[in-house]
Amino acid sequence: MMVPLRAVETPDIPDEPPMAGKGLELAFDGITKSFGDAAVLKGLDLTIPAGQFVAVVGRSGGGKTTLMRLIAGLDSPTTGAIRIAGTARRGLQPDVRLLFQDARLLPWQRVLSNVGIARGPGWKERARALLAEVGLADRAGDWPYVLSGGQKQRVALARALVTEPGILLLDEPFGALDALTRVDMHRLLTKVWRQHGFTAVLITHDVAEAVALADRVLVLREGRVAADIAIDIPRGTRAAGNPRLAELERRVLAAV
Numbered sequence: 001m002m003v004p005l006r007a008v009e010t011p012d013i014p015d016e017p018p019m020a021g022k023g024l025e026l027a028f029d030g031i032t033k034s035f036g037d038a039a040v041l042k043g044l045d046l047t048i049p050a051g052q053f054v055a056v057v058g059r060s061g062g063g064k065t066t067l068m069r070l071i072a073g074l075d076s077p078t079t080g081a082i083r084i085a086g087t088a089r090r091g092l093q094p095d096v097r098l099l100f101q102d103a104r105l106l107p108w109q110r111v112l113s114n115v116g117i118a119r120g121p122g123w124k125e126r127a128r129a130l131l132a133e134v135g136l137a138d139r140a141g142d143w144p145y146v147l148s149g150g151q152k153q154r155v156a157l158a159r160a161l162v163t164e165p166g167i168l169l170l171d172e173p174f175g176a177l178d179a180l181t182r183v184d185m186h187r188l189l190t191k192v193w194r195q196h197g198f199t200a201v202l203i204t205h206d207v208a209e210a211v212a213l214a215d216r217v218l219v220l221r222e223g224r225v226a227a228d229i230a231i232d233i234p235r236g237t238r239a240a241g242n243p244r245l246a247e248l249e250r251r252v253l254a255a256v
């Protein structure tokens, strides 16, 4: 069944700011990144306030994944610095977690152990609470292979949240899901973002998804921020048919 979904409706979620506390500020100071002679990022200067939900859109090859890898500490910028809560980022850190298009669960661990991968005292209770939050309280004892694609992504989300990261990076996490499951995941992501208060950076090809979920959309084009657009309408009103949403979507598309 084809379901025409221009935007995500989240009328069941009140438009409140995220809970204060966990989110960390993320700043790019003159970031460039080259691979050999190829300049992929050509100078990024911007600050993402703690707890903000930012979507990054752009054409294939525009440098989105490269930027993500720099934030995660999987790679280093050629020049410039990334600061997290004011401190220059150095290598992998537990305050930043990643969610990818594929859930990357460990097939030899049951769902609960996948979520509680970090272990430590009280890990089982914590993992169970997170599974309940993502709607999978009754699947703790299952093996990953019995889960649907959407359920696997829910487990991956619970696992990412178990360490209460200050920044959650999402690299096309819903790209492989069908339209209805995507809408469910949009609702869930909005809910957990509100509850946990992390700073969110979502990479997506889907402009409708970007304007539906984010506070702010960055358009990355040829290694630069071609547009920085505030989505200044309440989430509860971001339904298909809202003319202001359509206008914002047009602005983002024009910049892409």
Ligand SMILES: Nc1ncnc2c1ncn2[C@@H]1O[C@H](COP(=O)(O)OP(=O)(O)OP(=O)(O)O)[C@@H](O)[C@H]1O
Pocket: 035, 040, 058, 059, 060, 061, 062, 063, 064, 065, 066, 067
């Ligand atoms: N390790 C690498 N070595 C050489 N070139 C690279 C490397 N990583 C990325 N690139 C190049 O950098 C450019 C940007 O790639 P990147 O994956 O960041 O783009 P993207 O915007 O995420 O694209 P997509 O939407 O297709 O994932 C591409 O031209 C790519 O070939």
